[in-house]
Amino acid sequence: MDKIKQLWSKTNRWHRLTFLFLVVHYLPSNQLGFECNDPALSHPFTGDTISWKWLLGVVLFLPLVVMLIVERKYNADVKTDQSKQQAVFWYKEYLYGTLLNLTIVHILKISVGSPRPHFFDTCSPKEAETCQGSEFVSSYTCTKAHWVSQSDKSFPSGHTSLAIHAGLFIAYYLQRRGRRRWAQLLSAGGAALCGGSRLRDRRHHWWDVLAGALVAAPILIYTIHTLCDNFQCPKRCDIENKSDTKPNDNVNLVNNGDT
Template sequence: MDKIKLLWSKTNRWHRGFFVFLLVELRVFPERQLGFQCNDPALSHPFTGDTISWKLLLATTVILPLVVMLLVERKYHNDKSGKSKQAMFWFKEYLFGLLVNLATVQTLKLLVGSPRPHFFDTCSPKEALTCQGTEYVPKYTCTKAHWISQSDKSFPSGHTSLAVHTAIFLAYYLYRRTITRSNKILLLQVMLLLSAAVCSVSRMWDHRHHWWDVLAGAIIATPVLLYTIYSLCDNFECKMAAAECPSKVESDVVDAPLVSPKET
C-alpha cells in the first residue's frame, strides 16, 4: 500500500486522467447491458455511417482552438515573439478539460450500455430471432463481431459533448480576449455555435444516437466547460509573470480592454 501511495504521489493530473481513460477503454470496469424490447422501432434504423466522423471531430476539437488562440493573442495582445506562451498555456488547459470530458462520456457509455438506434442492424442479437411482440429481452448476444462493443454505447453522445465543449469554449474565449466588437468576431462566434448544433443534430439524423443521448452529451459538457474556463484558464486572465505576459495593442477604439493581464 505504501508503494502505491508513493507512486500515486509522483503522478500529476495528466497521468491520472489518462489512467482513468485507459481503464475505461480497456473495459476494466464492469460493463452494464440494457436490454431491448422485441421489434422496438426506435432500435430498428439502418446504419448509414457518420456525417461527421470521429477523426474529423477530434482533429477539429484539437487543432481549431490552438489556431484561434494563437491568432487572437498575436493580433490583440502583441504576442508576436513567436513563443505565444499565453496561448499555449490556455491550450494545454483546454486539452485537459477535453480529456476530462472524453473520460466522463466514455465511462458513462460503459456503465449505462444503452442500445443505439441501429442496434438491430449492427448487433443482430440472436435473441431477436425468437422473441415475439413487445417482449423485453434483458440479456442478449451480438452476432456481428465488429459491432459487439459499439452497438450498446448510445448514451451519452460523445460527438455532442465534445462539439459543445469546443464551440462554447472558443466563443467565450473570443468574447473575453478580443478588444473590439466587430461583425467578423460575432459571425465567427455564431458559426462556432451553429457548427456544434449541426454536429449534435447530425447524430440523430444519422440514427447514431437518440435525442436524449444528444441532450445528455450537451449537459455533461456544461460543468466540464465551466471547470475548464473558470478553474483551469482563470476566466482567460493572464496568469504569467508581468514580464512575460503579452501586452495589449494600442487601439484607437474607445472601448476598454475586456481583460487586463494580471501582474503576479
C-alpha cells in the same frame, strides 16, 4: 503499500486522469436490454456525417490555431513570445478538460449500455430471432463482430459532448478577446450542427444528444473558469514585470496548475 504511495506522490493530475481513462476504456459494458421489434432501435445504419477522425481533428487542433492567431494579434505591440506561451498554456488546460470530458462520457456509456437507434441492424442479436411481441430481452449477444462493443453505447452522445466543449470554448474565448461576433456564432453553430447530425444519421436518440450537451456544460465551465482562469490576462500579460522575476517564477507563470 509504501511503494504505491511513493509512486502516487510522483504523479500529477494528467497521469491520474489518463490512467483512469485507460482503465475505463477496457472495462466491460453493461447491457440495458431491448424490447422485441422496438421501432426506435430498428433504423438502418447509414454512416456518420461527421466521423470520429474529423471530429477529433477539429476538437484537438482548431482551438490551438484560433488562440495562437488571436493572441498574436491581441499582443501585436509586444515584441516577445508571451502571446504564444499564453495560448499554449490555455490550450493545455483545454486538452485536460477534453480528456476529462471523454472519460466521463465513456464511464456513462459503459455504465448504461443503451442500444443505438440502429441496434438491430448493426448488432443483429440472436435473441431477436426468437423473441415475440413486446417481450423484453435483458441479455443478448451480438452476431456482427465489428459492432459488438459499439451498438449499445448510445447514451450519452460523445460527438455532441466534445463538439459543445470545443465550440463553446472557442466562442467564449473570442468573446473575452473582443473578436467579431460572426466567428463566435460560427463556432457555436458548428457544435449545434454536429449534435443535429447525430440525430439525422440515427446514431443517437434525442435524449442521448441532450445528455451529451449536459455533460459538456459543467466540464466546460470548469475548464474556462478554473483551469483557464476565465482567460484573465491583461494585454501585456505582465511582461514588464517578468524581467524582475526569478527564473523559477518564470516557469511558474507558464506552468501554473500543471500538477
